[in-house]
Structures are given as C-alpha cells and as structure tokens.
Amino acid sequence: MAEQESHPTLIVADAGEFGGAALAALCQAIAGLEAPVIGLPTGQTPVPLYREMALQSFVFPPRTQLFAIDEYCTNDSQPGTNAAFFRRHLPTPGNPPTRTPRHDAANPDIEIAGFCREIAAAGGFDVAVLGIGMNGHIAFNEPGSGPTSACRVVTLSPETRVQVSREWDTAPTSGMTVGLAQILAARRLILLARGEAKSAILAAALEGPVSADVPASLLQNHPALTVVCDSGSSSRFRKDFRTQAQA
Numbered sequence: 001m002a003e004q005e006s007h008p009t010l011i012v013a014d015a016g017e018f019g020g021a022a023l024a025a026l027c028q029a030i031a032g033l034e035a036p037v038i039g040l041p042t043g044q045t046p047v048p049l050y051r052e053m054a055l056q057s058f059v060f061p062p063r064t065q066l067f068a069i070d071e072y073c074t075n076d077s078q079p080g081t082n083a084a085f086f087r088r089h090l091p092t093p094g095n096p097p098t099r100t101p102r103h104d105a106a107n108p109d110i111e112i113a114g115f116c117r118e119i120a121a122a123g124g125f126d127v128a129v130l131g132i133g134m135n136g137h138i139a140f141n142e143p144g145s146g147p148t149s150a151c152r153v154v155t156l157s158p159e160t161r162v163q164v165s166r167e168w169d170t171a172p173t174s175g176m177t178v179g180l181a182q183i184l185a186a187r188r189l190i191l192l193a194r195g196e197a198k199s200a201i202l203a204a205a206l207e208g209p210v211s212a213d214v215p216a217s218l219l220q221n222h223p224a225l226t227v228v229c230d231s232g233s234s235s236r237f238r239k240d241f242r243t244q245a246q247a
C-alpha cells in the first residue's frame with residue numbers, strides 16, 4: 001500500500017548512542033556519493049552527532065559541500081549565530097566549512113537568495129539533516145509554511161524565540177531559511193529528535209495530518225525519510241506506527 005511505502009525508517013537510540021546512530025544514518029545516506037551536498041542543522045539536538053564526528057575524526061568525501069539550513073538575521077555575531085555554532089561544533093580537520101548565509105548581510109533577502117542559488121548550483125541537497133522545533137518548524141519554516149515555500153527571510157515565531165533564548169540575551173526577531181521546497185527536494189532526509197519535550201510534536205508531525213500548521217508533518221510525504229530519535233522523543237508514538245516504521 002502506498003501509505004505503508006511512505007513510512008519513515010525509525011531508529012530509536014539510547015541516549016548515549018544517539019550521536020553514533022545519527023552519524024551511521026548520515027553515512028548510509030551519503031554512501032557511494034563522491035561529492036555529496038548536505039544540509040546541516042544547528043540547535044541542541046544535533047550536538048551529539050557533531051561530537052561523534054569529532055570523536056571518530058570523521059571526514060566527509062573530499063568534494064563534499066556543507067550548507068547550513070538557516071541563519072539568524074542579526075548584527076550580533078556571538079555566540080548564538082549558526083555560523084558561530086558550526087565553528088564551535090564542526091571544526092573537524094579535513095572537512096570543508098559549513099557555509100551559512102551572512103547573518104549581518106545588509107540585505108537579507110538578497111543574501112538568502114544568493115545562498116540558495118549556491119545550493120541549487122551544487123545540484124540541490126543529496127541529504128538534508130533536520131531538527132524539529134517545539135512548534136513543528138523545520139529549519140526556520142515556521143507554522144504556516146507550505147511544501148512549496150521558498151528560501152526566504154522569515155519572522156521568527158514567539159515559540160521559536162523562546163526555544164532559542166538560551167543562546168541569546170535577546171533572541172533575533174527574524175531569520176533566513178532554506179525553504180521547504182528545497183528541503184523536500186533532497187534525495188534523503190534525516191530528522192533528528194531528542195528528549196521528552198519533543199515527544200508530542202514529533203508524534204503530531206509523523207502520525208498526525210499533513211498540514212502546513214505543523215511543517216514537519218510535510219516530511220511524511222518524502223519517500224526517503226529516516227528519523228533518529230531517543231526513548232524520550234519517541235515516547236508518544238502509537239504502537240502500530242512504531243512497528244511499521246522501526247528499522
């Protein structure tokens with residue numbers, strides 16, 4: 001049945017193994033690719049993935065291109081920008097820098113348009129690694145973002161500003177994001193989720209109706225979605241969903 005074929009691959013990792021499981025999923029997704037184009041997330045969730053890369057001295061194939069999937073619009077550069085995040089968390093020798101749109105660009109509309117032209121010129125994402133916001137956002141595609149939403153400047157929702165407030169004295173009010181159109185066009189998607197606090201939104205995203213109200217639910221329609229989660233974030237899945245999706 002078509003419905004079953006579009007089930008994601010679900011990997012539930014123990015807390016201590018989350019980074020290794022995420023890295024294994026990423027390696028599987030890029031296997032055989034000589035010059036993978038990869039979209040990468042920031043936030044608390046992917047930190048164990050990047051830590052695992054550092055631990056394993058992981059090196060991408062030589063012609064890999066890494067792109068952030070979003071960035072804040074701000075003149076304040078430290079420490080909350082995604083550019084600063086990648087400098088802190090993905091400095092592994094031998095890997096290319098992760099490109100980010102310039103957070104302090106004079107014209108963010110032009111900046112994000114140019115950034116997305118670079119992704120397109122690279123052939124689009126082979127793999128996009130994603131986190132999920134407390135409100136179901138994907139990158140900075142906030143609720144209301146549909147599947148054809150393009151790269152653009154967005155106003156950050158109050159929920160998102162609260163979620164990121166640990167990184168900022170005053171969280172920026174806007175950001176630049178790769179659109180859901182570019183994300184859904186990736187050949188493979190890896191969605192990461194950690195912690196009990198994400199369990200309700202993760203279940204809503206993967207088991208609930210597909211709707212722009214929960215942008216992460218649009219991932220349900222992707223033919224190659226792998227979800228790497230932990231026991232906390234997976235605790236509200238229905239049993240039948242778990243059984244059908246478990247890798």
Ligand code: PGA
Nearest residue numbers: 043044045046131132133
């Ligand atoms: P978090 O953010 O990993 O810090 O929870 C995820 C996201 O908003 O994409």
